[in-house]
Amino acid sequence: MASFFTQLARRGFSSSAVRNLVIKHVTIIGGGQMGAGIAQVAASTGHSVTLVDTNDDILKKSIKGIEGSLKRVVKKKFADKPQAGEEFLQKVLRNVSTSTDAASVVHGSDLVVEAIVENLKIKQDLFGRLDMVAPEHTIFASNTSSLPITDIASSTNRLDRFGGIHFFNPVPVMKLVEVIATSATSQETFDSLLNFSKALGKTPVSCKDTPGFIVNRLLVPYLAEAVRLHERGHGSKEDIDIAMKLGAGYPMGPFELADYVGLDTTKFIIDGWSEKDPGNPLFSQIELLNKLVAEGKLGKKTGEGFYKYK
Ligand SMILES: CCCCCCCC(=O)CC(=O)SCCNC(=O)CCNC(=O)[C@H](O)C(C)(C)COP(=O)(O)OP(=O)(O)OC[C@H]1O[C@@H](n2cnc3c(N)ncnc32)[C@H](O)[C@@H]1OP(=O)(O)O
Numbered sequence: 001m002a003s004f005f006t007q008l009a010r011r012g013f014s015s016s017a018v019r020n021l022v023i024k025h026v027t028i029i030g031g032g033q034m035g036a037g038i039a040q041v042a043a044s045t046g047h048s049v050t051l052v053d054t055n056d057d058i059l060k061k062s063i064k065g066i067e068g069s070l071k072r073v074v075k076k077k078f079a080d081k082p083q084a085g086e087e088f089l090q091k092v093l094r095n096v097s098t099s100t101d102a103a104s105v106v107h108g109s110d111l112v113v114e115a116i117v118e119n120l121k122i123k124q125d126l127f128g129r130l131d132m133v134a135p136e137h138t139i140f141a142s143n144t145s146s147l148p149i150t151d152i153a154s155s156t157n158r159l160d161r162f163g164g165i166h167f168f169n170p171v172p173v174m175k176l177v178e179v180i181a182t183s184a185t186s187q188e189t190f191d192s193l194l195n196f197s198k199a200l201g202k203t204p205v206s207c208k209d210t211p212g213f214i215v216n217r218l219l220v221p222y223l224a225e226a227v228r229l230h231e232r233g234h235g236s237k238e239d240i241d242i243a244m245k246l247g248a249g250y251p252m253g254p255f256e257l258a259d260y261v262g263l264d265t266t267k268f269i270i271d272g273w274s275e276k277d278p279g280n281p282l283f284s285q286i287e288l289l290n291k292l293v294a295e296g297k298l299g300k301k302t303g304e305g306f307y308k309y310k
C-alpha cells in the first residue's frame with residue numbers, strides 16, 4: 001500500500017508542503033479575549049507569534065492584557081526567583097509581534113489561528129483573502145465556538161489544510177483544546193493541530209464538525225435554560241449561580257460564566273443555531289439576553305452584563 005505521503009503527493013501536494021509539519025511561527029488573527037490568550041500561551045511555549053487586529057489601539061490593549069496575565073503566571077511559576085521570572089516575561093513578550101495587516105504577515109506562517117468575531121461571512125472573507133497569499137504549507141484553523149468549520153473553510157482552496165482549534169477561556173488556565181476535523185481535513189493537518197495543542201501544554205480532544213463540538217453543545221443549552229429558569233421567576237441569578245457552584249461543582253455559575261464569555265458571543269451562538277434549527281426549543285430566543293445585548297451590556301468586557309463590574 002502506498003505510504004500516506006505518497007498518497008498525498010498523488011493528490012497533488014508538493015513534497016515541501018508535506019514535509020513542513022512542525023509549527024513554529026503562528027499568526028493569530030483577533031487580539032480579543034481569546035486571540036490574546038492563545039498568543040500568550042503560544043509565545044510562552046517558544047513559538048514565534050504575530051498577533052493581528054484591526055487597529056493599533058486594540059493591539060496595545062492586547063499586549064497589555066498579555067503582560068498582565070503573564071505576570072500572574074510568573075508570580076506563581078517563579079515565586080522564589082523573581083529575576084528569572086522577569087527574564088521569562090521579557091523573553092515571551094519578545095516572541096510576540098503585532099500587525100494590522102494579516103495579508104502582509106502570513107508569508108512566514110506555519111499556522112494561522114483565527115479568533116475574530118463569531119460571524120460566518122466575516123470569517124470566510126478573512127480566510128478567502130489569506131488563502132491567496134499564504135504559503136502552500138500553511139495550515140488554517142478557526143477558534144469558532146459554534147460555526148461549522150466546513151462552512152468557514154469553503155471560502156478557501158485548502159480544505160485539506162483547514163481544521164478547527166477551539167480553546168477555552170481563560171486560555172492560560174483552561175487545559176482543554178478541541179481539535180476539529182472536517183471530512184476534508186487531512187490526517188496530517190489534524191495531527192499537526194493535535195501536536196501543536198500538546199506543545200502548548202494543553203490536552204486536546206478530537207471532535208467532529210458538529211454544532212458546538214463537545215463542550216458548547218452541552219454548555220450552551222445549560223446556560224440558555226438557566227436564563228429561562230430565571231425569566232420564569234423560578235430563581236434569582238444569584239441563587240442559580242450559587243446553586244450550580246455549590247451543588248454541581250462548577251467554578252462559575254451560568255450567569256457569571258455568560259458575562260465572562262461575553263453576551264454578544266453567547267447570543268451569536270444561540271441565534272446561529274436557532275436559525276439553522278428553528279423548531280428546537282433548546283435554541284429558542286432568550287428575551288433577557290437579547291435585551292442586554294441591545295443595550296450594549298455585553299458582560300465583563302463592557303463593565304455590565306447580567307451583573308455590574310464597575
Ligand atoms: C457560557 C456558555 C456559552 C459558551 C460560549 C462560548 C465559549 C466557548 O466557546 C468555550 C469556552 O471558553 S466556555 C468557558 C470555559 N471557561 C470556564 O468555564 C471558566 C470557569 N471559571 C474558572 O475556571 C475560574 O473561575 C477562573 C479560572 C476563571 C478563575 O478562577 P478563580 O475564580 O479561582 O480566580 P483566581 O483565583 O483569580 O484564579 C485561579 C487561578 O487561575 C489563574 N488565572 C486566572 N485567570 C488568569 C488569566 N487570565 N491569566 C493567567 N492566570 C489566570 C490565577 O492566577 C489563579 O492561579 P493560582 O494562584 O494558581 O490559583
Ligand SMILES: NC(=O)C1=CN([C@@H]2O[C@H](COP(=O)(O)OP(=O)(O)OC[C@H]3O[C@@H](n4cnc5c(N)ncnc54)[C@H](O)[C@@H]3O)[C@@H](O)[C@H]2O)C=CC1
Binds near residue numbers: 035054143166167169
Ligand atoms: N469568549 C469566549 O469565551 C470564547 C470565544 N471563542 C470564539 O473566539 C472568537 C473570538 O472571541 P473573543 O476573543 O471572545 O472576541 P473578542 O470580541 O474579545 O475579540 C475579537 C477580536 O477580533 C477583532 N476582529 C474582528 N474582526 C477582525 C478582522 N476582520 N481582522 C482582524 N481582527 C478582527 C476585534 O477587533 C476584536 O479585538 C469567536 O469566534 C468566539 O466564538 C472561542 C472560545 C471561547
